[in-house]
Amino acid sequence: MRDTEFLIQEAAKLATAYVAGHFDRQEPVVRVASAAELAERLDLQPPRTGRSAESLLEDVRSTLHYSVRTGHPGFCNQLFGDHDAAGLLGEWMTALLNTSMYTFEVAPVVTLMELALMRHMCGFVGWPEDEGEGILSPGGSIANLMALLAARNRAQPDAKERGLDPGRRLVVLMSAEAHYSVERAASVAGLGTEAVRKVEVDAVGRMSPEALEAAVVQARASGEQPFFLCATASTTVAGAFDPLESLGEIAARHGLWFHVDAACGGSVLLSAKHRGLMRGVERADSVAWNPHKMMGIPLTCSALLVRERGRLAATNAMGADYLFHQGSDARYDLGDLTLQCGRRVDALKLWLSWRAQGDEGHARRVERLFTLAGTMRDLVEAREGFELLREPEGCNTCFHYLPVGLRGMEPGPARSRAVGEATVAIRERMRAAGRVLVNYATLDGVPAFRHVANNHRTTPEDLGFLLDEIERHAATLPAAAGRAPVPAGAARRSS
Amino acid sequence: MRDTEFLIQEAAKLATAYVAGHFDRQEPVVRVASAAELAERLDLQPPRTGRSAESLLEDVRSTLHYSVRTGHPGFCNQLFGDHDAAGLLGEWMTALLNTSMYTFEVAPVVTLMELALMRHMCGFVGWPEDEGEGILSPGGSIANLMALLAARNRAQPDAKERGLDPGRRLVVLMSAEAHYSVERAASVAGLGTEAVRKVEVDAVGRMSPEALEAAVVQARASGEQPFFLCATASTTVAGAFDPLESLGEIAARHGLWFHVDAACGGSVLLSAKHRGLMRGVERADSVAWNPHKMMGIPLTCSALLVRERGRLAATNAMGADYLFHQGSDARYDLGDLTLQCGRRVDALKLWLSWRAQGDEGHARRVERLFTLAGTMRDLVEAREGFELLREPEGCNTCFHYLPVGLRGMEPGPARSRAVGEATVAIRERMRAAGRVLVNYATLDGVPAFRHVANNHRTTPEDLGFLLDEIERHAATLPAAAGRAPVPAGAARRSS
Numbered sequence: 001m002r003d004t005e006f007l008i009q010e011a012a013k014l015a016t017a018y019v020a021g022h023f024d025r026q027e028p029v030v031r032v033a034s035a036a037e038l039a040e041r042l043d044l045q046p047p048r049t050g051r052s053a054e055s056l057l058e059d060v061r062s063t064l065h066y067s068v069r070t071g072h073p074g075f076c077n078q079l080f081g082d083h084d085a086a087g088l089l090g091e092w093m094t095a096l097l098n099t100s101m102y103t104f105e106v107a108p109v110v111t112l113m114e115l116a117l118m119r120h121m122c123g124f125v126g127w128p129e130d131e132g133e134g135i136l137s138p139g140g141s142i143a144n145l146m147a148l149l150a151a152r153n154r155a156q157p158d159a160k161e162r163g164l165d166p167g168r169r170l171v172v173l174m175s176a177e178a179h180y181s182v183e184r185a186a187s188v189a190g191l192g193t194e195a196v197r198k199v200e201v202d203a204v205g206r207m208s209p210e211a212l213e214a215a216v217v218q219a220r221a222s223g224e225q226p227f228f229l230c231a232t233a234s235t236t237v238a239g240a241f242d243p244l245e246s247l248g249e250i251a252a253r254h255g256l257w258f259h260v261d262a263a264c265g266g267s268v269l270l271s272a273k274h275r276g277l278m279r280g281v282e283r284a285d286s287v288a289w290n291p292h293k294m295m296g297i298p299l300t301c302s303a304l305l306v307r308e309r310g311r312l313a314a315t316n317a318m319g320a321d322y323l324f325h326q327g328s329d330a331r332y333d334l335g336d337l338t339l340q341c342g343r344r345v346d347a348l349k350l351w352l353s354w355r356a357q358g359d360e361g362h363a364r365r366v367e368r369l370f371t372l373a374g375t376m377r378d379l380v381e382a383r384e385g386f387e388l389l390r391e392p393e394g395c396n397t398c399f400h401y402l403p404v405g406l407r408g409m410e411p412g413p414a415r416s417r418a419v420g421e422a423t424v425a426i427r428e429r430m431r432a433a434g435r436v437l438v439n440y441a442t443l444d445g446v447p448a449f450r451h452v453a454n455n456h457r458t459t460p461e462d463l464g465f466l467l468d469e470i471e472r473h474a475a476t477l478p479a480a481a482g483r484a485p486v487p488a489g490a491a492r493r494s495s
Numbered sequence: 496m497r498d499t500e501f502l503i504q505e506a507a508k509l510a511t512a513y514v515a516g517h518f519d520r521q522e523p524v525v526r527v528a529s530a531a532e533l534a535e536r537l538d539l540q541p542p543r544t545g546r547s548a549e550s551l552l553e554d555v556r557s558t559l560h561y562s563v564r565t566g567h568p569g570f571c572n573q574l575f576g577d578h579d580a581a582g583l584l585g586e587w588m589t590a591l592l593n594t595s596m597y598t599f600e601v602a603p604v605v606t607l608m609e610l611a612l613m614r615h616m617c618g619f620v621g622w623p624e625d626e627g628e629g630i631l632s633p634g635g636s637i638a639n640l641m642a643l644l645a646a647r648n649r650a651q652p653d654a655k656e657r658g659l660d661p662g663r664r665l666v667v668l669m670s671a672e673a674h675y676s677v678e679r680a681a682s683v684a685g686l687g688t689e690a691v692r693k694v695e696v697d698a699v700g701r702m703s704p705e706a707l708e709a710a711v712v713q714a715r716a717s718g719e720q721p722f723f724l725c726a727t728a729s730t731t732v733a734g735a736f737d738p739l740e741s742l743g744e745i746a747a748r749h750g751l752w753f754h755v756d757a758a759c760g761g762s763v764l765l766s767a768k769h770r771g772l773m774r775g776v777e778r779a780d781s782v783a784w785n786p787h788k789m790m791g792i793p794l795t796c797s798a799l800l801v802r803e804r805g806r807l808a809a810t811n812a813m814g815a816d817y818l819f820h821q822g823s824d825a826r827y828d829l830g831d832l833t834l835q836c837g838r839r840v841d842a843l844k845l846w847l848s849w850r851a852q853g854d855e856g857h858a859r860r861v862e863r864l865f866t867l868a869g870t871m872r873d874l875v876e877a878r879e880g881f882e883l884l885r886e887p888e889g890c891n892t893c894f895h896y897l898p899v900g901l902r903g904m905e906p907g908p909a910r911s912r913a914v915g916e917a918t919v920a921i922r923e924r925m926r927a928a929g930r931v932l933v934n935y936a937t938l939d940g941v942p943a944f945r946h947v948a949n950n951h952r953t954t955p956e957d958l959g960f961l962l963d964e965i966e967r968h969a970a971t972l973p974a975a976a977g978r979a980p981v982p983a984g985a986a987r988r989s990s
Binding site for chain 2: 003004018023048060094095112120141145160162166167302342345351357358359
């Protein structure tokens, strides 16, 4: 007990100091070190003989020192950022409780919290009161997988017991810019990645309803069985929202399960101002929505919401009577709804954060992030040398920076290659400098900066600084860097 | 920041007080309340308007008050129990770091920790140094699923892209007492639960090699393709260890992927004294091993270890270039090995605990649990009215208690039914009293007490108290309770 008490006290001190660092812009986002360097500086080997509590704290200090400071205002590298204090408290209390979500019996309060949250989130989707249920899952990929499995077993009701019908080739539809987890889900489910048809997107990155209709008709004509339409509400790279109203109508007409992968964008449902981006979501059969993204809940926190009550249990339950007992409260057991047996408590952090913020606080957060994203868009558009690549719908801004030496090049493959190489090179230098961490992604075949406004601590000044950093590091590139190979002897535009 | 600092300080105080309660045997394991009662006493609704920090702390206090105290010495209800202080520290620091395990770039230190842990655990499995890799997954069920998928895609190399070969019926083999997640994995993978053949077990609960051989031969003769043998190292209910040496030999002879579901038992590998229970494990193609069980790591912490390096990536990678970038340290990116995209940091808690305990400390813990289980077995065997149902190999003790009124009954279905009903009724009264929480499970068709020695805080005195509680509550049963319906007017044996 004395050891425990000591470690608890020290953890609180470390945490207080660490969080204070998020407010200090002189703190680096990351102290970049290669794996080889880290292996040299840190002793990472699990030892034969145990170490003292003081030695553990030293380990923790090194871990914090060399880790990425995701709560830093300059962290905009992933689809998550800072987390709120109530969420942190929730995680800490979850570790203290150390229970598993399979039965009401061993997790009574947190089970009811999860149920209340799922009902509340279904309300934002807009299903009627007597429809909808949900489950928290370890990430959006598993949520998408569970949705696809539920759909597969609805399309082929014998699949659970007898396996896939070898006579029917099941087909999945999603946009060309949807998340890779849907393809993996098709592979997991036994359909193979080739069963996934990637429907073309418009200039903003939204799935084309006409192209979808054509793809469904064509699959039908080939004797295939289209069964699962995955729309995306905020695509991973461009942040586009597929037109749910039209897609839902097509799904209904063709009897497809209509899944909305709103892992990134689901939180817009909280804001009266922005929920129009997901107009038509109430047509969905299922929705994946990750509160660990825009809502700032500690990782991981992903909800899968399913319109038809009982469908998740019908898909996943195996009747394990050693675990699930008959009894008046057995209907609250959540274990049969999932692919997991033991399941971590992800509900408490979300619930506490919702208590702390309320619907209103979370809506304000979403709105602030959209405002921030709008500022980013405008800065990129206004600044010399920057090119906005897609008109942003959500919180992602995709853009290029053209080093001075490339600005005179004619658009075409050579310029694209040069700009892509420059993007990667500039970003790598920014990362090494450690002041901001922004990611890049391939868009229309070319690496581009992808800024994500998911971090509540980021201010407009931080965005300006990010663009300054890009310019500053671009200026350090060798003249040829980021340029397509040029014929020997060709003149170079700048020194 | 002030709110965060306040909540961190208060969390530390709450945690210190809560953990102190684990040492006080007057504290109940659980204050039983029905879902309806909890819904009345607690305000569980996510509110429209945010609440104060003080109100959050009140919420936390109620949550702790009505939750099951899994660290209590009387908690032996699940395959996990108390957790160690280093693990708690690890979870708290994980929440603080708030990063995701997909790329080395955003999770440098914890990625190297996970790699070091996986190598270390592969060493305990006993694979050669140039074989073996692993990944932490959200629970043993997902680990078993990933093993089955890797095996499926080895058996049918086109499965990832083209889906299951409709011409070949894949077959899974496991024991009749294996965990239900294997059946679910078969269903998920598109094979269906009927593809799973349940091989009979011996009197201890171990899979019969002869019956396995016969099942494989029979499946082959029917034109099926057996491909996945799941052995269990400590079954969920009886705690039996399948004979890995013999099963591995059969798997090798028939070209089956040999998976060992050692979610429960894997930690015996740490103890020179007990690792003989898993003799032959080095023959495995994959091993699932949950440190959140016998090792006392906070939930969830599950490793999937796979002998063939590259097999997990070959199964799961989708080439998502928005996330995984080329670069010298890209080979440390773990994201492509899993079914997840965002993945919680489960490595830090395990790593810190391993630093604190060392191999030796964890071995001692395992050995103490076995000693405790041996004491339980002996107590059950020695006490009047108790019946040991299986000779325990691992840390589970399955037994019946015969209320005085049932002791004269002839063995047979009526007695079994009466004993099973008594088990459930006694256990329900014990749960309501809240001094100990022990589970029951169906064994050979009859509900039986299942004691799990997984809790480091439990002492031999606690075990004696548990048996006392069973006797005490049995004495409160109405004479007819736990009895088969008796013909009207039949004499009752006791009042």
